[in-house]
Amino acid sequence: MTSIAAEGPRVAAPRGSHRRGWWRRNWVSLAFLAPGIIWLLAIVVYPTIATIRFSVYDETATKFVGLHNFASVFSTDAILTAFKNNIIWVLVFPFFVTFIGLMVAVLTERIRWATAFKTIIVMPIVFSTTASALVWRTIFDLDPHIGVVNAIEQTVSDWFATPGAYPLNSSIGQSAASLASFNATGGPGGTLVTKSLVHPGGTVMMGLTRVSAVTLQTLGATTPVAPKKMAGGIAGLVWNDFSPLQTSNTTTIVSDEHGLPNLRLSLVSSTGSSVGSTVTNSSGNFSFTHVAQGSYHVEILGSNFQTAFVGTFWLGSQSVTPTSGLDQTAQSLLSVPLIDLAMIISYIWIWAGFAMVLIGAGLASLNREVLEAAEIDGATEWQTLRRVTIPMLAPVLTVVFVTMVINVLKVFDIILNMAPGSSQGPATTLALSIYNDGFTGGIHSGLASAIAVILFLLVVPAMLWNLKKIKG
């Protein structure tokens, strides 16, 4: 201290005045910068460093644990799921949102109502992700009276596969075979076939059971009538072989039993081919006329037991899993939760406007003459787009893509709000894990900080890329 004071007047006098001059010239400018710098140092820079420190300490930040938290990150199932989901998001979302943004931006140039169109596409950006997630949660709802997607699926599904009169609930183990009672047995494809063979001029009876009274009433089932022989044809009956009065009688018709109406039947020859089809009437009776000589089975078609539309549980924990030629580990790695797809679609709805605006601005700055020359020289529009427009737009497309990658690395709000409680686990991401591990039930700094550090490291390449662009 003393030596500095002693040296002070000798050496520092000219420098001091120089420094004072520097201060005098620049202090206002530095004062302008100070609030921003102090704010950034206190709330962004210092906390980032502190998080790195927390990541090598235990949950209460008191004991040094080395890389233990990072080891936990890679051995905790919930966090590995988060990693997997983040990878799905990063692989799927940026590509599609950029692609859709490009398509829409290119096409918008050809319409007169471009301004209105752009407004419609951009609008979702200003909604909170929370609100958007809630909207999409109803859109993907399982109940076709609430969710549009399942309502459309139901309409299409009913169109192609009309539900049968006797829908089975396979989820509680019901099958067509379990309905067989008399002279009936389960056949291939959820059918029921007669045990006995029948010949033209003969009759056949099939007894089923466990058909609910409500179903019978709805279908208007009446008392069964024993089939009468007919020349050159086969007459028969399918009835609900259960009498509340004579519960043990399982072979003959009782007066309080019911025929089974509206069953679609097929007559199957000994070679296994269907030679005729018919439908039972209200008493369960049916007939096949003009049957060639031979022996036949009667088959109740599987479609009679076709379940009514159940809907896709978009927001549940189901996954789309590739099955062919893969072992179990590969399957679980490659399986994509349906809810991820639903959320990515919703997120595209939110962000496509961003991509469109950026790419649209890029398009507007392209050299028109090059594009026109390509078109006049006979290039198709697709060729022009692929060979001329996209290469020229490459810088903008990269910016959009990278911005979207950074965005989905941090994806959080949409999962918290769109996934129902039971699906939060399968749908979780790194950002959500930080919140759940760090902030639910008090502050726990260790594991959450380790995940945050990893998240930070993942955006570092983007940071460097940004800096390179600005400098170059």
Added chain:
Amino acid sequence: MTVVSKVASVRERRVVALAKRLRVSKAAVNVILALVAVFWLVPTISLLVISLRPESLFGASGWWTVFTAPSQLTWGNYATIFSQGFASGGVLDSLVTSLEITVPVTILVAMISSLAAYSLVFGSWRGRDIIFLVIVGLMVVPLQVALIPVVQLYREMGTLFGLNPYGTIPGVIIFHVAFGLPFGIFLMRNFLTGIPRDLLEAGRIEGAGEWKIFYRIVLPLALPAIASLAIFQFIWVWNDLLVALVFLGGNVHTPLTIFLYDQTRSLAANYWIVSTGAVVSIFVPLIVFFSFQRYFVRGVLAGAVK
């Protein structure tokens, strides 16, 4: 001669063919984009319709049935959620809280960013470029990285000065301002570099100080950029959920995003009420968006690093 005219006629034919093809494809493009526009509008329309349909109809029939039976529409849900007035926990209280957070953040970010950018552009000291690059680097730092230490910092402020911003609206504001600054400074600096230094010199010759030059000359010129920044910042903070959850979760007054989040997390999610709240929550940013669409789009364009 003949070769040239042949080439010319081939070219002419191609132009005619092109024009024909464009006419056909123009109709197709209009149809495709109309479908895309409808697809994009469906969620917003569904939100509005659900908010205007009575509770009893929610699970009974799809909201789209309203197009054949418009008599379903009612203001009932709005009456229900507004009936609480400004009492805490109600949607209006949340609306006010959202404004209490968003407006100060927007003003602070605009002011501090403009000052800092002015300093970085027009200052004459060395090292400005490096500071700017560091700030650009901070633009992509995920705010998740800072949450836990800032909570601890706030608590320490409580023990040291008796002022703990944790759990208070100023606490949220401080955090949001910090994470709004890198983008704000970036955007403002890019704009200010376009202002000719001669203008400032003219001011200096007339004896104006730095503050006066900033306030009288630069700020008026920078208003379009400030508008872009302010709108961007407003919408960003208005729609934030995470920061509010961490610093205000469980508070008496919470912003709209937490109001919605709480409603869906409650055991019986009342979608018709949630949807009504969501309409209220998107109302303010929509007004801002439609009033200043041009500036908003500029902000979006500036947001991506070029």
